[in-house]
Amino acid sequence: MVPALAIGRELRDKHGAEVRYVGTARGIESKLIPEAGFRLELVRSGQLKNVSLMTRVRTMLDVPLGVAHCVRLMREFKPQVVVGVGGYASGPAMLAAVMLRIPTVVYEPNAVPGMTNRWLGKWVSAAAVNFAQTTKYFRNAEVTGVPVRAEIFELRDKAPGSAPQLLVTAGSNGALVFNETMPKIVARLLEAVPGLTIVHQAGARRLEQTRAEFAASGADLSRVECEAFLTDMPAQYAAADVVLARSGSTVAELCAAGKPSVLVPFAAAADDHQRKNAEVLAEAGAAVMLLQKDVTPESLFDALSGLLLDPARRAEMAVKARGLAKPGALEKIAAMVLRDAQQGI
Numbered sequence: 001m002v003p004a005l006a007i008g009r010e011l012r013d014k015h016g017a018e019v020r021y022v023g024t025a026r027g028i029e030s031k032l033i034p035e036a037g038f039r040l041e042l043v044r045s046g047q048l049k050n051v052s053l054m055t056r057v058r059t060m061l062d063v064p065l066g067v068a069h070c071v072r073l074m075r076e077f078k079p080q081v082v083v084g085v086g087g088y089a090s091g092p093a094m095l096a097a098v099m100l101r102i103p104t105v106v107y108e109p110n111a112v113p114g115m116t117n118r119w120l121g122k123w124v125s126a127a128a129v130n131f132a133q134t135t136k137y138f139r140n141a142e143v144t145g146v147p148v149r150a151e152i153f154e155l156r157d158k159a160p161g162s163a164p165q166l167l168v169t170a171g172s173n174g175a176l177v178f179n180e181t182m183p184k185i186v187a188r189l190l191e192a193v194p195g196l197t198i199v200h201q202a203g204a205r206r207l208e209q210t211r212a213e214f215a216a217s218g219a220d221l222s223r224v225e226c227e228a229f230l231t232d233m234p235a236q237y238a239a240a241d242v243v244l245a246r247s248g249s250t251v252a253e254l255c256a257a258g259k260p261s262v263l264v265p266f267a268a269a270a271d272d273h274q275r276k277n278a279e280v281l282a283e284a285g286a287a288v289m290l291l292q293k294d295v296t297p298e299s300l301f302d303a304l305s306g307l308l309l310d311p312a313r314r315a316e317m318a319v320k321a322r323g324l325a326k327p328g329a330l331e332k333i334a335a336m337v338l339r340d341a342q343q344g345i
Contacts, residue, residue: 002147003146007147019038020079021038022043022070041073043066044065044069066091066092070093079102081104082094082097083106084116084124086108091119091120106128107333109252110273111276111279123139124138126336128142129142129144130326142336143326144332145325147329148327153325155237155258157258157318164195164196165198166242167239167244169233173203174202174207175264181296182198182300185301190224197223199225200214203229237257240259242259244261244262248274251278252325255321260286262287267291286321286324
């Protein structure tokens, strides 16, 4: 939802566009979109993958209702272009736009599109993608990258000889696999890597338990910071030498920051897209990938200590990560949207 907001703000604030969002009542957009000053239209839509048969049936019944609702909205609003950014409501909205012959642009940040975007790929007018290999799924696809804050691109390498730092991050909820495994290896890791400090983002629900497990580990807690959320991510990336993370939209920030990483894809992500994202970075030599089923205290310790104790390898990985970065993504996506909007006049 953050890229969707960034695109909307860019079009509204720099190009004077009138922007309206379509979403669901249960999605995070129901909070973020109104707070950002945009109008949000709610439609009924739900999941089809990794859910029960009953949920799939309910979703299939909702699809025609959602499409009909979106058709009514578009006839009233008369958009010149419709942008699909994924999420439950994207399918009905994009399908309605295709039916009404309104120009459409898909934003696809993952190496392999989700089910909705794969279905619509050959029907939409254009697509803004993050990886070159994703272009084959769409007509008129352009590799734009993912909108990343400019200050992350502007980060400079740490001074040689400065104390190493490990950043552990996994979105607002944290990652159970990190919260459970890091306390088991933290004492060994701090002993193995001289001067190492660790910043660990645990999520609000697991914060106190994770802190308690760090405390019980026997590690020097003056070298470990465990927080529910990390608000200043550019500063966190600047201080980090290695990042332990999931591999959703974070991969774009890691490339922009030029940070070597150990990526553990979220195993239940739709269409296994996180694994495919991580594979792109791993194959380029910018990251180490550990599948969640293979994460043990020993395998995670080996992966992290191997990078933290090898500055030359980190420097090489940083160069390769930056080679995958795509600055100016937001401006490129906005230009695509405006170009397609001209076709809708």
